[in-house]
Amino acid sequence: MFRIQPLVSVLLCCFTFWFHISFGYLITCSGIVPMRYRKDKVSITDFGGVGDGKTLNTKAFREAIYRIQHLRRRGGTLLYVPPGVYLTESFNLTSHMTLYLARGAVIKATQDTWKWPLVAPLPSYGRGRERPGGRYMSFIHGDGLRDVVISGENGTIDGQGGIWWNMWRQGNLQFTRPNLVEFMNSRGIIISNVIFKNSPFWNIHPVYCSNVVIRYVTILAPTDSPNTDGIDPDSSSNVCIEDSFISTGDDLVAVKSGWDEYGIGYGRPSSHITIRRVTGSSPFAGIAVGSETSGGVEHVLAENIVIYNSGIGVNIKTNIGRGGFIKNITVSQVFMENVRTGIKIAGDTGDHPDNRFNPNALPYVKGVTLKNIWGVKVQKAGSIQGLKNAPFTNICLSKINLHGMTGPRSPPWKCSDVSGAAIEVSPSPCAQLSSPQQSGSCANHF
Ligand SMILES: *[C@@H]1O[C@H](CO)[C@@H](O)[C@H](O)[C@H]1NC(C)=O
Numbered sequence: 001m002f003r004i005q006p007l008v009s010v011l012l013c014c015f016t017f018w019f020h021i022s023f024g025y026l027i028t029c030s031g032i033v034p035m036r037y038r039k040d041k042v043s044i045t046d047f048g049g050v051g052d053g054k055t056l057n058t059k060a061f062r063e064a065i066y067r068i069q070h071l072r073r074r075g076g077t078l079l080y081v082p083p084g085v086y087l088t089e090s091f092n093l094t095s096h097m098t099l100y101l102a103r104g105a106v107i108k109a110t111q112d113t114w115k116w117p118l119v120a121p122l123p124s125y126g127r128g129r130e131r132p133g134g135r136y137m138s139f140i141h142g143d144g145l146r147d148v149v150i151s152g153e154n155g156t157i158d159g160q161g162g163i164w165w166n167m168w169r170q171g172n173l174q175f176t177r178p179n180l181v182e183f184m185n186s187r188g189i190i191i192s193n194v195i196f197k198n199s200p201f202w203n204i205h206p207v208y209c210s211n212v213v214i215r216y217v218t219i220l221a222p223t224d225s226p227n228t229d230g231i232d233p234d235s236s237s238n239v240c241i242e243d244s245f246i247s248t249g250d251d252l253v254a255v256k257s258g259w260d261e262y263g264i265g266y267g268r269p270s271s272h273i274t275i276r277r278v279t280g281s282s283p284f285a286g287i288a289v290g291s292e293t294s295g296g297v298e299h300v301l302a303e304n305i306v307i308y309n310s311g312i313g314v315n316i317k318t319n320i321g322r323g324g325f326i327k328n329i330t331v332s333q334v335f336m337e338n339v340r341t342g343i344k345i346a347g348d349t350g351d352h353p354d355n356r357f358n359p360n361a362l363p364y365v366k367g368v369t370l371k372n373i374w375g376v377k378v379q380k381a382g383s384i385q386g387l388k389n390a391p392f393t394n395i396c397l398s399k400i401n402l403h404g405m406t407g408p409r410s411p412p413w414k415c416s417d418v419s420g421a422a423i424e425v426s427p428s429p430c431a432q433l434s435s436p437q438q439s440g441s442c443a444n445h446f
């Protein structure tokens with residue numbers, strides 16, 4: 001089910017090859033967070049952990065992490081999880097630790113949803129994302145931390161989300177479902193070489209964080225699992241995501257920054273977000289910005305992306321009432337195959353936390369560059385629809401080739417309340433983007 005199609009792998013390979021020969025070297029996230037070697041090591045089995053898939057290991061995880069927190073070994077401590085299936089309730093990480101999953105290690109979330117702890121809503125959302133009030137704590141949680149690594153030999157963190165998806169489907173969720181891994185107010189985080197599976201809600205959620213590296217991860221959830229976003233950098237800066245495969249039931253990567261009046265009030269943008277060499281499939285968007293962008297989103301670079309069997313390739317979404325800004329977004333070197341809409345930039349996404357949002361809080365969208373994007377079996381090339389009282393400006397399209405289902409012709413682009421420029425775009429874009437007087441403002445993006 002999660003197999004990359006052979007055609008896609010061949011093209012990904014060519015892309016990577018092309019990238020190598022054009023730039024000569026591979027750019028990576030290294031340097032954003034220094035990799036840590038921890039001399040002090042403990043194993044979950046030292047704390048009574050049993051990997052039989054049945055024993056509840058909550059006490060073992062909590063005691064191991066309590067020990068790491070209070071003994072404060074120089075250089076931090078590595079918590080080793082050996083092969084086996086470790087069932088546990090949610091737990092909090094601490095600073096200066098590595099959670100290390102051996103090959104064949106699985107940390108599995110309990111299905112006792114009624115015992116799941118609640119935490120306060122995020123101030124930039126004002127309430128839980130899907131239900132009013134508090135929200136269930138993420139399965140693996142960190143608040144106010146620094147220097148934390150989750151890594152190993154591609155062991156698995158399994159949220160067993162099915163029970164939560166059914167509560168959502170049956171409409172009997174009391175509070176917002178838990179994320180699989182969430183870091184809040186933290187810095188110096190590395191997540192690498194881990195498989196994330198069946199998250200109840202979003203998979204990896206860094207919020208109010210800085211200096212976060214996520215690489216060599218695999219994130220899997222069924223296509224019909226509700227809201228299982230892959231990675232959502234939220235009101236965070238210096239986040240680097242690379243070399244990962246993501247196939248879930250919602251956006252693969254979505255950059256966010258708070259919701260309507262709460263996000264505007266909190267005022268914490270997402271900035272300097274890099275996403276590269278990510279491949280995957282989503283019924284919604286591959287690369288997304290939004291729709292919660294009330295704190296602002298700027299300096300996003302996504303490159304060398306492969307999206308297949310998806311709803312939308314690249315999606316920038318906001319709304320009246322969101323306020324905030326979306327600027328300096330660059331997406332380049334994208335290959336897509338079998339997607340419904342190649343590119344969508346929209347100001348009418350809907351979805352408010354409550355009816356206290358300010359209808360005059362219009363989003364400001366300026367400086368979006370999309371270049372070197374190639375797609376086959378793309379049903380609709382794209383639509384760029386700004387807001388009447390807040391048109392989207394400096395929208396620059398360059399070298400975009402989106403082929404339809406049965407040949408090179410896709411239906412035309414739909415545009416409104418937008419300005420910018422386009423060069424070498426097929427099918428040819430709407431007139432609003434060809435205005436020569438605006439191409440000057442796009443020139444340095446091309
Ligand atoms: C884990 O962290 C949350 C949020 O910071 C806190 O409410 C909760 O009490 C902590 N749980 C434990 C077991 O320490």
Ligand SMILES: *[C@@H]1O[C@H](CO)[C@@H](O)[C@H](O)[C@H]1NC(C)=O
Pocket residue numbers: 152153154193216217218
């Ligand atoms: C883990 O998975 C990543 C990404 O798929 C891969 O690059 C890496 O070689 C794997 N590591 C191990 C130790 O198997």
